[in-house]
Amino acid sequence: MVTINDIAKLSGVSRTTVSRVLNNSGYVSEKAKQRVVEVINETGYVPSEQAKSLRTKKSKVIGVILPKISTETSSRVVDGIDRELSNHGYHILLANANLDTDKEIEHFKLLQSRRVDGIILVATNIEERLIQTIKDVNVPVVALGQDVPGVSSVLYDDYHAAFDVTSLFIKRGHKRIGFIGVDETDRAVGYERKKAYFDAMEKARLNVDPAWVQKGVFDIESGEKAMLSMLADSTQAPTAIFAVTDRLAIGAMQALKKKGIKIPEEMSVMGIGASDLSKYVTPSLSTVDYYNEKAGTETAKLMIEHIKNITEMTRKLSMSYGLIIRDSLL
Amino acid sequence: MVTINDIAKLSGVSRTTVSRVLNNSGYVSEKAKQRVVEVINETGYVPSEQAKSLRTKKSKVIGVILPKISTETSSRVVDGIDRELSNHGYHILLANANLDTDKEIEHFKLLQSRRVDGIILVATNIEERLIQTIKDVNVPVVALGQDVPGVSSVLYDDYHAAFDVTSLFIKRGHKRIGFIGVDETDRAVGYERKKAYFDAMEKARLNVDPAWVQKGVFDIESGEKAMLSMLADSTQAPTAIFAVTDRLAIGAMQALKKKGIKIPEEMSVMGIGASDLSKYVTPSLSTVDYYNEKAGTETAKLMIEHIKNITEMTRKLSMSYGLIIRDSLL
DNA sequence: ACACGTTATGGAATCGATTACACATTATTT
DNA sequence: AAATAATGTGTAATCGATTCCATAACGTGT
Known part of the structure; x- marks a missing residue:
């Protein structure tokens, strides 16, 4: 590996001067500069960022x-x-x-x-x-x-995004809205989005059947499972599902398809994330773009x-x- | 930032000894070692990989x-x-x-x-x-x-994968097989996969209408466009489409859906890549897993x-x- | 002709580690 | 008890850059 010392020797100057050329700092004569640049190109010298970092911190x-x-x-x-x-x-x-x-x-x-x-x-x-x-x-x-x-x-803005999703369902006339969340130790995705869902429901004076609130773990399979549990546990099924991520939502859609429940005629679904997937599943999934x-x-x-x-x-x-x-x- | 010298001073040894403790090398007395470890923990010292790298290359x-x-x-x-x-x-x-x-x-x-x-x-x-x-x-x-x-x-193994895909169509009785590729400057995806397609067709003595061979650029939109061109340009449409990537294939599927052409009844489709997308589009896309x-x-x-x-x-x-x-x- | 600012250059310290080498001290073998 | 081996520790060089400081040559205003 060729170093600054090699360049200095080959171009007949001190390494201080080479450094000056490298960093375009201080005074260097045009002649010296040219010579140094020449040698650098000939040798393919690449300064070590490591050494530089050590010195400059x-x-x-x-x-x-x-x-x-x-x-x-x-x-x-x-x-x-x-x-x-x-x-x-x-x-x-x-x-x-x-x-x-x-x-x-x-x-x-x-x-x-x-x-x-x-x-x-x-x-x-x-x-x-x-x-x-x-x-x-x-x-x-x-x-x-x-x-x-x-x-x-x-x-x-997890809270408002989730609030808006729930509110959108409500505005469209849905009264029974299911929720598929994740563990609340995840404050943003687990806690905030869930809180917003409950707040929106309460604000609209809508009841929440505990069976409508399910939990998964960020993958499609668990969304499917959560959806099936919801259908099995609830006396009256919801007409809309808010899943806190697109993958959970798509899992839910898989479950609904298998059960022969029509989306969106019998069940509306929304997720969050604007994943590629959401655009190309059938039917295409409504979601929230977080502009990652x-x-x-x-x-x-x-x-x-x-x-x-x-x-x-x-x-x-x-x-x-x-x-x-x-x-x-x- | 605390350095190896600080540790040396604080524990009353030379930095050589500290280095020995750090790297578990050479001879160090139990007493010295303990003292050094103690000081390291007290100060929260983290050795600089930079300095180390400079020396050890x-x-x-x-x-x-x-x-x-x-x-x-x-x-x-x-x-x-x-x-x-x-x-x-x-x-x-x-x-x-x-x-x-x-x-x-x-x-x-x-x-x-x-x-x-x-x-x-x-x-x-x-x-x-x-x-x-x-x-x-x-x-x-x-x-x-x-x-x-x-x-x-x-x-x-682009060649054999593409050959297998084409052969699979042929084995299932398809005679008119379309191809959506990418530019051949991409040797693996563009050239190899295309060559395999032609070779498989030739081996089965199947004709290839030039209109069946289209080109896109790695995204879904261009797959859609390529599919539309193929349908427009060919006198007789293929019964199967081999797209060299899943995204192109999904684009093709989008085009077919819009045209009201049923998949797979009227047109079979395959891609390469085993993307997440491929699993959850409708109908689910047959593809090749490359085990990325x-x-x-x-x-x-x-x-x-x-x-x-x-x-x-x-x-x-x-x-x-x-x-x-x-x-x-x- | 003197002082001073500008330009040009190099010597040497420095950053924070590793490591070859020298030198004690202690333990073990003969 | 002397010779040898094992153990423990420190000094100083080194890695490849930057940068402070000293020094010198040169122009220029007075």
């Missing part, structure tokens, strides 16, 4: 901790993050927590040891241990998707502001959302 | 260049890569080429400057410039998805072998595939 790398790599949401978010970061010369160091809080915490340590300039946490469940870990970290942390106390966060890519970009922007110390305080940014009305809705 | 980071981040294939592949790499203490530095060869080449330079231990290229089009760049790079490179000359590659995650894992394994110099020569690894027969097929 800036790595130009941002760690991104994901709950799971291969989900549509993750990949959209990462796309958005990268789009913004690469504009500022930053790279992404990936860390997959795989839905395991221990790993999440471990990744904070690992990313610190790599001296990343900041850490973006795409969050799910927020435990006390995690919050403590974040406090101990000495680089800026920005969270996406969950409101982490004391940490700048980019948030989806935009959310990623905003998170990255916030991170850069923190790094540049433009923003000192912790900020909370609420994303907007958009309802997408398709055929699954009567 | 190993960064334990692998650069991954993706053609596009937010695709199902990419995220599955990255998942597989990470699964294997993290087992060996490696991290992934992400680089998004966004379907731009210039960027791809630029990323090679950038990753080199970060002194990654290896580069995994998830490839699409292979240009001469790219091959030259790879040659100039001085770290191991492994390609995934395309056969890059002189570079170890993990390959999908496994491919990612294998690529990572190959990379590690190269880094450890277990494998000196360039190797070509061909992945297996599996046909998934679903409702879109008569």
Whole structure:
């Protein structure tokens, strides 16, 4: 590997001068500069960011901790993050927590040891241990998707989105509305969306049969199971189903199809996420677009502001959302 | 930031001893060790991988260049890569080429400057410039998805997969089979799969109406367009459609639905990719599973072998595939 | 002719780790 | 008891860059 010293020797100057050429700083004569550039091109020298980082204490790398790599949401978010970061010369160091809080915490340590300039946490469940870990970290942390106390966060408006979905059903005349949620330890998806559903129902003075409220775990199969339980448990079936994610909604649709229940004639369905899937299932699924890519970009922007110390305080940014009305809705 | 020197001072030993404790190497008395560990825990010291890398010339980071981040294939592949790499203490530095060869080449330079231990290229089009760049790079490179000359590659068996799909149609009695491909500059997806289609047709002595052969660009919309062109251009429509990707196939299905052509009664459809989408469209799409995650894992394994110099020569690894027969097929 | 600002260059310290080597001290073998 | 081996620790060089500081040559205003 050719180093700055080699370039210095070959071009007959000191490594200080080479560094000046590299960074376009200080005084360098036109002649020296040309000679150095020449040698650099001949040798194919690429300066070591590592050595540079060690000295300057800036790595130009941002760690991104994901709950799971291969989900549509993750990949959209990462796309958005990268789009913004690469504009500022930053790279992404990936860390997959795989839905395991221990790993999440471990990744904070690992990313610190790599001296990343900041850490973006795409969050799910927020435990006390995690919050403590974040406090101990000495680089800026920005969270996406969950409101982490004391940490700048980019948030989806889960409450209002879920409220709007439920209200939409109500406005269309539905009185019996079922709900498929996830565990409430997930504050955003589990707790907030559920609360909004209940609030909307209560506001419209609509009754909620406990059997209409079911729980799944983020995949299609569990949505199917939840739907079947709902049909089995309730004396009177709902006429509409609000599932907190598209995959749960599509699972519910699978169950309904198998039961011969017509969508949307006998049952309306809505999800959240605007997944690719939602557009191409039959009937196409009404859903909520969370603009994940935009959310990623905003998170990255916030991170850069923190790094540049433009923003000192912790900020909370609420994303907007958009309802997408398709055929699954009567 | 607390450094190894601080730890040394606080525990009253030299930094050599601290390093020994850190790496569990050489001789250290039990007493000294305990003292050092104690101080480390008190201070929350995290060793700098950067400084370590500079000295040891190993960064334990692998650069991954993706053609596009937010695709199902990419995220599955990255998942597989990470699964294997993290087992060996490696991290992934992400680089998004966004379907731009210039960027791809630029990323090679950038990753080199970060002194990654290896580069995994998830490839699409292979240009001469790219091959030259790879040659100039001085770290191991492994390609995934395309056969890059002189570079170890993990390959999908595009030819046989496509041949099998076409043959399956033929075996089921189809005589007029349409093809929706992509540009042949993509050797694997564009060229190989097309060649296999023609070879299978020829082997069965079946005629191919030029209008049956259409081209799209990796998205659903273009699949739809290609299908409409095929119907418009051909005097006699095919009874089966082989699209080289699931998204193209689903686009074709959309077109057929709009035209009121029944799948599979009037037209059978197959794709390649085993996307989530393929399972939940109606009718469910028959396709080929390329086991992307496994491919990612294998690529990572190959990379590690190269880094450890277990494998000196360039190797070509061909992945297996599996046909998934679903409702879109008569 | 003197002082001073501008331009050009290099020496040497520094960032935070690893590691070769030297030097004690203690334990074991003969 | 002397020779040898095992154990424990520190000094200093090193990795590849940046950057502070010193020094020198040169022009120019007075």
